[in-house]
Amino acid sequence: MTLGDNIRVARLRRKLTAEIVAQRAGTTRQTIAKIESGNPAVKIGTYVAVLQALGLLKGWGDIDDPVGEQMALDDLPQRARLKNG
Template identity: 80%
Template sequence: MATAIQVPRAARKELLVLGESIRVARLRRKLTAEIVAERAGTTRQTVARIEAGNPAVKIGTYAAVLQALGLLKGWGELDDPVGEQISLDELPRRARLKNG
Protein backbone atom coordinates (compact mmCIF):
# COMPACT_ATOMS: atom_id res chain seq x y z
CA MET A 1 0.00 0.00 0.00
CA ALA A 2 1.35 3.43 -0.92
CA THR A 3 2.12 5.86 1.85
CA ALA A 4 0.90 9.44 1.83
CA ILE A 5 3.44 11.87 0.47
CA GLN A 6 4.43 14.60 2.91
CA VAL A 7 4.94 17.73 0.83
CA PRO A 8 5.81 21.08 2.43
CA ARG A 9 3.19 23.81 2.07
CA ALA A 10 5.41 25.95 -0.20
CA ALA A 11 5.98 22.99 -2.55
CA ARG A 12 2.25 22.21 -2.65
CA LYS A 13 1.55 25.83 -3.53
CA GLU A 14 4.04 25.71 -6.42
CA LEU A 15 2.51 22.47 -7.69
CA LEU A 16 -0.91 24.14 -7.66
CA VAL A 17 0.50 27.04 -9.70
CA LEU A 18 2.20 24.65 -12.12
CA GLY A 19 -0.97 22.59 -12.50
CA GLU A 20 -3.07 25.66 -13.20
CA SER A 21 -0.49 26.89 -15.73
CA ILE A 22 -0.63 23.51 -17.48
CA ARG A 23 -4.44 23.64 -17.56
CA VAL A 24 -4.43 27.16 -19.02
CA ALA A 25 -1.83 26.18 -21.64
CA ARG A 26 -3.93 23.16 -22.64
CA LEU A 27 -7.08 25.27 -22.96
CA ARG A 28 -5.28 27.99 -24.94
CA ARG A 29 -4.23 25.29 -27.39
CA LYS A 30 -7.83 24.06 -27.51
CA LEU A 31 -6.72 20.55 -26.57
CA THR A 32 -8.81 18.13 -24.56
CA ALA A 33 -7.31 16.34 -21.57
CA GLU A 34 -7.77 13.12 -23.53
CA ILE A 35 -5.59 14.36 -26.41
CA VAL A 36 -2.86 15.58 -24.05
CA ALA A 37 -3.01 12.29 -22.15
CA GLU A 38 -2.65 10.29 -25.35
CA ARG A 39 0.33 12.38 -26.48
CA ALA A 40 1.94 12.08 -23.03
CA GLY A 41 1.32 8.34 -22.73
CA THR A 42 -0.90 8.65 -19.69
CA THR A 43 -4.60 8.85 -18.81
CA ARG A 44 -7.10 11.71 -18.77
CA GLN A 45 -7.44 11.19 -15.01
CA THR A 46 -3.70 11.68 -14.54
CA VAL A 47 -3.78 14.88 -16.58
CA ALA A 48 -6.58 16.08 -14.30
CA ARG A 49 -4.44 15.21 -11.24
CA ILE A 50 -1.52 17.16 -12.73
CA GLU A 51 -3.74 20.14 -13.40
CA ALA A 52 -4.84 19.94 -9.75
CA GLY A 53 -1.18 20.03 -8.65
CA ASN A 54 -1.24 16.53 -7.19
CA PRO A 55 2.18 15.76 -5.63
CA ALA A 56 1.66 12.00 -5.97
CA VAL A 57 2.01 12.14 -9.77
CA LYS A 58 5.50 11.16 -10.86
CA ILE A 59 7.72 13.99 -12.03
CA GLY A 60 8.30 12.12 -15.29
CA THR A 61 4.59 12.28 -16.02
CA TYR A 62 4.56 16.02 -15.37
CA ALA A 63 7.45 16.28 -17.87
CA ALA A 64 5.61 14.14 -20.44
CA VAL A 65 2.54 16.37 -20.22
CA LEU A 66 4.69 19.48 -20.60
CA GLN A 67 6.31 17.87 -23.65
CA ALA A 68 2.88 17.08 -25.10
CA LEU A 69 2.03 20.78 -24.78
CA GLY A 70 5.36 21.92 -26.23
CA LEU A 71 6.42 23.45 -22.90
CA LEU A 72 9.21 21.15 -21.73
CA LYS A 73 12.16 23.23 -22.95
CA GLY A 74 13.58 25.26 -20.07
CA TRP A 75 11.47 23.51 -17.45
CA GLY A 76 14.51 22.05 -15.71
CA GLU A 77 16.27 25.38 -15.33
CA LEU A 78 16.30 26.54 -11.73
CA ASP A 79 16.35 30.09 -10.51
CA ASP A 80 19.31 29.85 -8.09
CA PRO A 81 20.52 33.34 -7.14
CA VAL A 82 22.61 31.97 -4.25
CA GLY A 83 24.22 29.36 -6.44
CA GLU A 84 25.01 31.91 -9.12
CA GLN A 85 27.29 33.66 -6.64
CA ILE A 86 29.45 30.54 -6.31
CA SER A 87 31.80 29.61 -9.11
CA LEU A 88 31.37 26.09 -10.46
CA ASP A 89 35.10 25.58 -9.89
CA GLU A 90 34.62 26.24 -6.17
CA LEU A 91 31.91 23.58 -5.73
CA PRO A 92 32.86 20.44 -3.79
CA ARG A 93 32.67 17.14 -5.64
CA ARG A 94 30.05 16.04 -3.11
CA ALA A 95 28.45 17.42 0.01
CA ARG A 96 29.48 16.01 3.39
CA LEU A 97 28.15 16.54 6.87
CA LYS A 98 30.62 17.93 9.37
CA ASN A 99 31.00 15.83 12.52
CA GLY A 100 30.98 17.46 15.86
Protein backbone atom coordinates in the same frame (compact mmCIF):
# COMPACT_ATOMS: atom_id res chain seq x y z
CA MET B 1 -1.91 30.13 -9.71
CA THR B 2 -0.41 26.66 -9.29
CA LEU B 3 1.54 24.58 -11.80
CA GLY B 4 -1.57 22.47 -12.39
CA ASP B 5 -3.63 25.59 -13.08
CA ASN B 6 -0.98 26.82 -15.53
CA ILE B 7 -0.95 23.47 -17.32
CA ARG B 8 -4.74 23.54 -17.63
CA VAL B 9 -4.68 27.08 -19.04
CA ALA B 10 -1.94 26.11 -21.51
CA ARG B 11 -3.96 23.08 -22.63
CA LEU B 12 -7.12 25.13 -23.09
CA ARG B 13 -5.29 27.89 -24.97
CA ARG B 14 -4.06 25.24 -27.38
CA LYS B 15 -7.63 23.92 -27.66
CA LEU B 16 -6.50 20.43 -26.71
CA THR B 17 -8.62 17.94 -24.83
CA ALA B 18 -7.23 16.19 -21.78
CA GLU B 19 -7.51 12.95 -23.78
CA ILE B 20 -5.24 14.26 -26.56
CA VAL B 21 -2.65 15.55 -24.09
CA ALA B 22 -2.78 12.25 -22.22
CA GLN B 23 -2.16 10.30 -25.43
CA ARG B 24 0.77 12.54 -26.37
CA ALA B 25 2.24 12.26 -22.87
CA GLY B 26 1.72 8.51 -22.59
CA THR B 27 -0.61 8.75 -19.63
CA THR B 28 -4.35 8.77 -18.91
CA ARG B 29 -7.01 11.45 -18.94
CA GLN B 30 -7.49 10.81 -15.22
CA THR B 31 -3.81 11.61 -14.59
CA ILE B 32 -4.16 14.87 -16.54
CA ALA B 33 -7.10 15.73 -14.26
CA LYS B 34 -4.94 14.95 -11.21
CA ILE B 35 -2.14 17.17 -12.51
CA GLU B 36 -4.51 20.03 -13.23
CA SER B 37 -6.04 19.73 -9.77
CA GLY B 38 -2.61 19.80 -8.12
CA ASN B 39 -2.57 16.22 -6.83
CA PRO B 40 0.88 15.76 -5.21
CA ALA B 41 0.90 11.98 -5.87
CA VAL B 42 1.62 12.44 -9.59
CA LYS B 43 5.22 11.61 -10.47
CA ILE B 44 7.47 14.43 -11.68
CA GLY B 45 8.25 12.44 -14.82
CA THR B 46 4.58 12.56 -15.74
CA TYR B 47 4.58 16.33 -15.32
CA VAL B 48 7.58 16.54 -17.64
CA ALA B 49 5.84 14.35 -20.24
CA VAL B 50 2.75 16.57 -20.11
CA LEU B 51 4.80 19.75 -20.38
CA GLN B 52 6.59 18.21 -23.38
CA ALA B 53 3.25 17.26 -24.94
CA LEU B 54 2.15 20.89 -24.59
CA GLY B 55 5.41 22.22 -26.05
CA LEU B 56 6.37 23.97 -22.83
CA LEU B 57 9.89 22.64 -22.31
CA LYS B 58 11.83 25.20 -24.30
CA GLY B 59 15.10 25.83 -22.54
CA TRP B 60 14.57 22.88 -20.16
CA GLY B 61 18.19 21.76 -20.56
CA ASP B 62 19.58 25.28 -20.25
CA ILE B 63 20.50 25.19 -16.60
CA ASP B 64 22.13 28.27 -15.14
CA ASP B 65 24.76 26.97 -12.71
CA PRO B 66 26.89 29.88 -11.44
CA VAL B 67 28.06 27.90 -8.39
CA GLY B 68 29.26 25.01 -10.56
CA GLU B 69 30.96 27.40 -12.95
CA GLN B 70 32.78 29.10 -10.06
CA MET B 71 33.86 25.73 -8.68
CA ALA B 72 35.35 24.84 -12.05
CA LEU B 73 37.20 28.14 -12.10
CA ASP B 74 38.55 27.51 -8.60
CA ASP B 75 40.21 24.31 -9.86
CA LEU B 76 38.85 22.15 -7.06
CA PRO B 77 40.16 18.59 -6.67
CA GLN B 78 38.24 15.85 -8.46
CA ARG B 79 37.80 13.84 -5.26
CA ALA B 80 37.80 14.61 -1.58
CA ARG B 81 39.25 12.01 0.79
CA LEU B 82 38.43 11.62 4.44
CA LYS B 83 41.37 11.41 6.81
CA ASN B 84 41.24 8.49 9.20
CA GLY B 85 42.29 9.25 12.66
